Amino acid sequence: MSFEPKILGIACNWCTYTGADLAGTTRLQYPQNLRVVRVMCSSRINPSFIFRAFQMGADGVLIGGCHPGDCHYNTGNLYARRRLAVTKKILDFSGMEPERFRVEWISASEGNKFAEVVTEFTEQIRKLGPQTKFKIAL
Amino acid sequence: MSRIGVFICHCGLNIAKTVRVSELAQFASTLPDVVVAKDYKFMCSTPGQEMIANDIREYKLDRVIVTACSPLMHEKTFRKVLAATGLNQYLLSIVNIREQVSWVTHDIEEGTSKAKALLNGAVYRARLLAPLTSRVINVCPDVLVVGGGIAGIQAALELANTGKKVYLVEKNSTIGGHMAQFDKTFPTLDCSACILTPKMDAVLQHKNITLLTSCEISEVKGYVGNFDITIRQKARYVDHDKCNACLACTEKCPGKGVSEWDEGLVKRKAIYIPFPQAVPQKPVIDRDTCTFFKKGKCRLCEKICEQKAIDFEQTDTFLPIKVGAVVIATGYDLMDTRELIQYGYGKYPGVYNALEVERLFNSAGPTGGKVTLRDGKEPQAIAIFHCIGSRDKNHYEHCSRVCCMYSLKFAHLFKEKTEADVYQFYIDMRAAGKGYEEFYNRLIEEDVKFIRGKGARVKSCAEEPGRLMVEAEDTITGKFVRLPVDMVVLSPAIVPRADARDVARLFNLSTDKQGFFMERHPKLAPLSTMSEGVYIAGVCQSPKDIPDTVAQANGAAAEALTIVEKDTMELEATTAMVNPSSCCGCQNCVRVCPYSAPFFKADKGVSEINEALCKGCGLCAAVCPASAIIARHFTNDQILSEMEGLMEY
Numbered sequence: 001m002s003f004e005p006k007i008l009g010i011a012c013n014w015c016t017y018t019g020a021d022l023a024g025t026t027r028l029q030y031p032q033n034l035r036v037v038r039v040m041c042s043s044r045i046n047p048s049f050i051f052r053a054f055q056m057g058a059d060g061v062l063i064g065g066c067h068p069g070d071c072h073y074n075t076g077n078l079y080a081r082r083r084l085a086v087t088k089k090i091l092d093f094s095g096m097e098p099e100r101f102r103v104e105w106i107s108a109s110e111g112n113k114f115a116e117v118v119t120e121f122t123e124q125i126r127k128l129g130p131q132t133k134f135k136i137a138l
Numbered sequence: 139m140s141r142i143g144v145f146i147c148h149c150g151l152n153i154a155k156t157v158r159v160s161e162l163a164q165f166a167s168t169l170p171d172v173v174v175a176k177d178y179k180f181m182c183s184t185p186g187q188e189m190i191a192n193d194i195r196e197y198k199l200d201r202v203i204v205t206a207c208s209p210l211m212h213e214k215t216f217r218k219v220l221a222a223t224g225l226n227q228y229l230l231s232i233v234n235i236r237e238q239v240s241w242v243t244h245d246i247e248e249g250t251s252k253a254k255a256l257l258n259g260a261v262y263r264a265r266l267l268a269p270l271t272s273r274v275i276n277v278c279p280d281v282l283v284v285g286g287g288i289a290g291i292q293a294a295l296e297l298a299n300t301g302k303k304v305y306l307v308e309k310n311s312t313i314g315g316h317m318a319q320f321d322k323t324f325p326t327l328d329c330s331a332c333i334l335t336p337k338m339d340a341v342l343q344h345k346n347i348t349l350l351t352s353c354e355i356s357e358v359k360g361y362v363g364n365f366d367i368t369i370r371q372k373a374r375y376v377d378h379d380k381c382n383a384c385l386a387c388t389e390k391c392p393g394k395g396v397s398e399w400d401e402g403l404v405k406r407k408a409i410y411i412p413f414p415q416a417v418p419q420k421p422v423i424d425r426d427t428c429t430f431f432k433k434g435k436c437r438l439c440e441k442i443c444e445q446k447a448i449d450f451e452q453t454d455t456f457l458p459i460k461v462g463a464v465v466i467a468t469g470y471d472l473m474d475t476r477e478l479i480q481y482g483y484g485k486y487p488g489v490y491n492a493l494e495v496e497r498l499f500n501s502a503g504p505t506g507g508k509v510t511l512r513d514g515k516e517p518q519a520i521a522i523f524h525c526i527g528s529r530d531k532n533h534y535e536h537c538s539r540v541c542c543m544y545s546l547k548f549a550h551l552f553k554e555k556t557e558a559d560v561y562q563f564y565i566d567m568r569a570a571g572k573g574y575e576e577f578y579n580r581l582i583e584e585d586v587k588f589i590r591g592k593g594a595r596v597k598s599c600a601e602e603p604g605r606l607m608v609e610a611e612d613t614i615t616g617k618f619v620r621l622p623v624d625m626v627v628l629s630p631a632i633v634p635r636a637d638a639r640d641v642a643r644l645f646n647l648s649t650d651k652q653g654f655f656m657e658r659h660p661k662l663a664p665l666s667t668m669s670e671g672v673y674i675a676g677v678c679q680s681p682k683d684i685p686d687t688v689a690q691a692n693g694a695a696a697e698a699l700t701i702v703e704k705d706t707m708e709l710e711a712t713t714a715m716v717n718p719s720s721c722c723g724c725q726n727c728v729r730v731c732p733y734s735a736p737f738f739k740a741d742k743g744v745s746e747i748n749e750a751l752c753k754g755c756g757l758c759a760a761v762c763p764a765s766a767i768i769a770r771h772f773t774n775d776q777i778l779s780e781m782e783g784l785m786e787y
Contacts, residue, residue, distance in 0.1 A: 008784060024241035044757065
């Protein structure tokens, strides 16, 4: 059986989650490997969520927020942007392939972009194969 | 131990087509703490809602999971079901298996397995949900309307007539908007001024409307029910309280500017009112063209003003207001057709854009309503080009919706006012609207020539110097058409205002691909936005005609009224709180919060959060090094459990 990656997504309510809904209402097709957790703002994301996701066995983690400057909470995603940039470096430093972690700014009107990103990221993770470095055997 | 009920919606076949709903219900019943799992055709319908309510009572449920469409669609609907049974409304979890599962796959295996994973995550999360109490706030009864075109005017009047106090803010020195520039409106050909100017006057006279022209919004703070808004009153250099509108100043002024109102076709004075029926009837000085501001001397207007109303020292002032709701009706711009060099706009004097032509027809316009070219001659042949920049993947993909109809109107008026031959170059004739198709048929009988093909190019006519040659492919005959004309009218794409992004940022609105303001839901909440208490009306949302704009304005006024009609309202309970026993007093939260909700209590050495200001983004919870901040409804435990559930399958 071919490898089907499990990808955890965390999306902000106002932009990326709504953009994902738009991908649905416009019936765009993308791989079903992504499971999205909705938060109100990308700034809610604690880097530990990302490490925990990998420990839980996620093969990839995708974070989505509003475009910088367009945050529903004015400045939230600017904090998220810095924090997640550091997170990526720490992941790399800890031995995780940085390609397994991706941050994308997807607005509520970018259903196309959401579908494209998910398709592309899923393919990328599929090529990388299962993530075992952080996974904790349950 | 919780008692969870799972309710799975088929949404007709929308979900059931690519998710095996009965298998999903079967799966749900095996999950921890789930005591009942059911599927039903339409969960949001009355029987669906009753089923949930009955099961809450019968099975003594303390958590409800609705597996259906996006929470952005029906979370509120189902929260009401819980509340009606006495169960706290925040003990609900929505699993989005329509927008994010069934609609994005054709594969029922994939769809079903993803739905299972999402449902599993929701069950994990639901077990940790906590009941929350909504905050009740006082509501300011006043409303702000931004934009004084027909949409803003209509919304302001509707609201004011219900007894609400309305602030109508317009950035120009007069209200009226684009509609005031038109001569006739399609398809009835009634005079635009005759239907608009009485409304403009009603705004001015209305005791409940505060009209603020030459004003812009400079800051927006607060939230639904309590917006604190700062309005910038731009310097007019004329004290409108003293001015008695004699307009003697506008006659003597030596300064010359380009009339924006007449689309640059004529000059205006530096101290001016845009057009004779402007509201308010009081002049302003345009700093850029005023001789005094340019050269340091003149002040002629000051000398002749008996009221001593001229004030060259005037500066911008800032007016703070408080409102409960906002209606945004900022309208549109036309695409700058100079970008499209093939049409020669700006190069050939015979090429006009649609708004310029509106002014030519208007009896109060630069030619007194006569259709003459820039050289004063009457055109013998006129080509009207539809879809310039719109329905064009290189520029704007959207249809500007009104161009077919106003182009037909132009053709009719050209026929009425000149002897010219009139040619319409169109892609498709879109005449959807009451009386529109009939108007199109009428025009066919008026000897207007229709060529089905988009105008391709305008160049100077070699055979007949001074005339223009238009080129197009007639897609019905398949032939290439070359036609000498004297006048070309471009119907450009209707595009968002140049400053629409700034307005979007101020009010936290999303914009769509073209830059128009995005509605909360395209069908069910077309006038609401992602910012609660902020509504949109008219072309700022998408191109539309006057009847639709007026209908939207009435709708937006009614929406705003639902907020300001009540003295109090409930706000989301999903705020953050500090657990004082874990707080280390680092004040990270105080530094990062965009709303200044957290504050430091020096006597106790801990932070606290002012819940009235908190909007629930959760930023502080993520920056708290001691995990002392709890983002209600999105706690660390809730998020991590959901993730765990999602990753299990």
